[in-house]
Amino acid sequence: MIFIVVKFQVKPEWTDRWLDLVGPFTQATRAEPGNKWFDWSRSVDDPNEFVLVEAFEDDAAGPHVNSDHFKKATQEEMPQALVSTPKIISHTIDADDWSAMGEITIN
Incomplete structure (x- = not known):
């Protein structure tokens, strides 16, 4: 499994709208x-910090980063709301799931 954690530092004026922005x-x-x-x-x-925890089957992360919705979100939508990379x-x-x-x- 590919396990990913990403931290996003959001501009204060976008904090209350961040989840709406990334909803689609x-x-x-x-x-x-x-x-x-x-x-x-x-x-x-x-x-102003949001944390994304995500997981994919081993062969699924490649198609994810090449999807239209990934490109639109990461190249067009998210950058306007971020303080930094x-x-x-x-x-x-x-692993293939959470453990106790x-x-x-x-x-």
Whole structure:
């Protein structure tokens, strides 16, 4: 599985509109074959930072970055709302879903 985390530093005037801006991109990506999840969160320390956690089957990330909705979002829509280039971690990992956290057990 390809596991990706991206941090987006959003301009303050776009913070309240960010999820609306990326909404069509999010829905299109979630509908892609091979997408496992595509989930947005907002930093509790910095209200202008959004974190995207996404995962794809090993062979699905290539078609994702070559899709029309990816190009439109990353080249036309998102840049206007960003302070800086997003930071990314992308790795292929030996997993196919989330695992239970061993340090906490709920009975």
